[in-house]
Amino acid sequence: MTKIADLQQELELSDTQLATILDEVSVRVAEGQKNLNQNETGRVRQFIKEQQRRAELKGQTIDLPPIIKVSDFATALELPVGEVLSVLLMNGVTATLNDDIDYDTAAIIAQELGYKTSESVEKLEEQVLSPEKLEEILNKEKKADQQERPPVVTIMGHVDHGKTTLLDSIRQANVAKQEAGGITQAISGYQVKYKDRLITFIDTPGHETFEFMRQRGASLADIAILVVAADDGVKPQTKEAVKHARAAKVPIIVAINKIDRAEANIDKVKTELAEQLDLQPEEWGGKTVVVPISALKNQGIDELLEMVLLTADIDKLTANPERAALGSVIESRLDKHLGPLATVLIHAGTLRVGDDVVVGHVSGHVRRLMDYLGKSVNEAGPSMPVAIVGLDAVPNAGEILQVVEAQAAARQKASQQRAPVKSMVQVRDDDDERQTLALVIKADTNGSVEALRETITAMVPEEVRLSIIRAEVGAVSDSDVLTAKAAGALIYAYNTPVGGMAKKLADKEQVEIKSSKVVYELSDDVRQEIEKRLPVDIVTTALGTLKVLKIFFSIQKRKIIGGEVAEGTIEKDAQAIVWRKTGKDRVEIGRGTITEMQREKKVIDKAEQGDQVGLTYEGKGKIKEGDVLEVYKEEKVRKELTA
Ligand code: GDP
Secondary structure, rough: OOHHHHHHOOOOOOOOHHHHHHHOOOOOOOOOOOEEHHHHHHHHHHHHHHHOOOHHHHEEEEOOEEEEHHHHHHHHOOHHHHHHHHHHHHHHOOOOOEEEEEEEEEEEEHHHOOEEEEEEEEEEEHHHOOOHHHHHHHHHOOHHHHEEEOEEEEEEOOOOOHHHHHHHHHHHOOHHEEEEEOOOOOOOOEEEEOOOEEEEEEEEOOOOHHHHHHHHHHHOOEEEEEEEEOOOOOHHHHHHHHHHHHHOOOEEEEEEEEEOOOOOOOOOOOHHHHHHOOEEHHHHOEEEEEEEOEEEEEOOOOOOHHHHHHHHHOOOOOOOOEEOOOEEEEEEEOOOEEEEEEEEEEEEOOOOOEEEEEEEEEEEEEEEEEOOOOEEEEEOOOOOOEEEEOOOOOOOOOOOOEEEHHHHHHHHHHOHHHHHHHHHOOOOOOOOOOEEEEEEEOOOOOHHHHHHHHHHHHOOOOOEEEEEEEEOOOOOOHHHHHHHHHHHOEEEOOOEEEEEHHHHHHEEEHOEEEEOHHHHHHHHHHHHHHHHOOOEEEEEEEEEEEHHHHHEEEOOOOOEEEOOOOOOOEOOOOEEEEEEEOEEEEEEEEEEEEEEEOOOEEOOOOOOOOOOEEEEEEEEOOOOOOEEEEEEEEEEEEEOOOO
């Protein structure tokens, strides 16, 4: 037994506090009751201890992993799991105590409960493979496990020399008719069977903006076919292509195309190849395979494929089909029905439906695999291009796919796209007084992302600093919002959804998301945002002068004076310089603003020459009778965006 009064004194509790605590721990105290039993006293003491511990915790920063089970999260906060679950629910997260939540979610919930958190840093970066690391891994593979794989071919060359036509004619001639069945190519790569051997063709977009992808195309390929039109010869992009292929150490086969044309001059092209690019044709004693073709008329295509196989045999292309699959993203987009969709070229191993994967900073669980005809397949082995459904977000072209343990995929999911946030160091020049337009761009396809990036970059004049924090394919995620928040950026979402959690977070963090399916709507908005950040010009207009006749009132910076407009006009809210005559000179006494004006006891906005007015002056200077106010208007004029 403990006396209630003693306990109250010991714990320094007021009557109300005591009553609340007794209520919390479900101890009923009857009228006139003086004592609590041991169990009841224990409950009160325990409660107070917990409260103190909580207060302590709230002062500290709690370390949380990138992903945490709800029950562990509650333990970390030393809170009953039910309380955590209900706060989660209030924030729109339906979870059970065994569910995993990611750090961002945990941090928001913890913050709501009054805790500070930080993310315990695991070495997640190690999960993300660089192309260099990939090459290292592939080179280290055991010889004994290696099996022959199809060659991967990319077609390069100057615009209009016939790359697309060649890709089409190879596909049409070598894909079984019933298979093709009128379906247009679903992904940017295909395989054909020639003489019972598979050849993979990678079809990267041809537009200039995709230069970077073509560059990547070459390094992913085993062989480059360089298309040169027989009627046009070596052109700037022909040279570029050769440069890329050589940099990637990929053998080049030249296809001299359009030989059906009357203007075709094969020998002239060969001379240009030899002289300008050091590609000496075999038939002239050099090492370069040159095949004259007509992609349009289907001439020379078989010879070209023959040469591809011969070249492949020289290099002995192999891979281990048994290992955990490794591949590179050739192209990616957000599909309306299928969600994030990535075309991946498998380098080694076999990718199967049901595999857990990490692709760059994106995780996923392979729900469906599709070949280039859009046909579902169960697996994809070395050199096969395949579309993957089941990724959590859209990865970037060039990122590496690896099959991982489920746990690793979950970790990656938690840290998804967070890595760029951390590395986002804004380099700022202190002398640079320009205002910044910081943006996060999200769009439905790589093409849109690049188009937006280019459009916006072209719009921003020199007077404004443009900082594109992130430009990616995919829906607007909470990570985008947090990134934008950290960088003070606006989010532009073109033809792509905004996630529910992201919307909520954006409201809470006051991050603006501008979403549209119409490009010009977004560019109009960008224009306005740019104009808001253009420097302002201050335009000064002289209005008139006022002779001070009387000082009615003066307190600190506020003076009420009477005077007569000597020349011009005087306006409310105009600026004034106070001048005083001393001998021959006049000196400036101070500067201020006319905040109010009256004439014949009526409030006015404007007074003309000869008017006698009373006015309120707010500003510096001890004004005296006889001083002159030189009144002028100052307007800030923001520059407008021309063009
Ligand atoms: P790309 O820009 O390199 O993909 O070139 P395209 O494949 O789009 O071809 C450009 C133009 O050249 C198209 O009008 C084709 O029809 C034409 N073309 C392509 N190959 C041949 C060919 O072998 N002979 C002729 N006469 N025209 C061709």
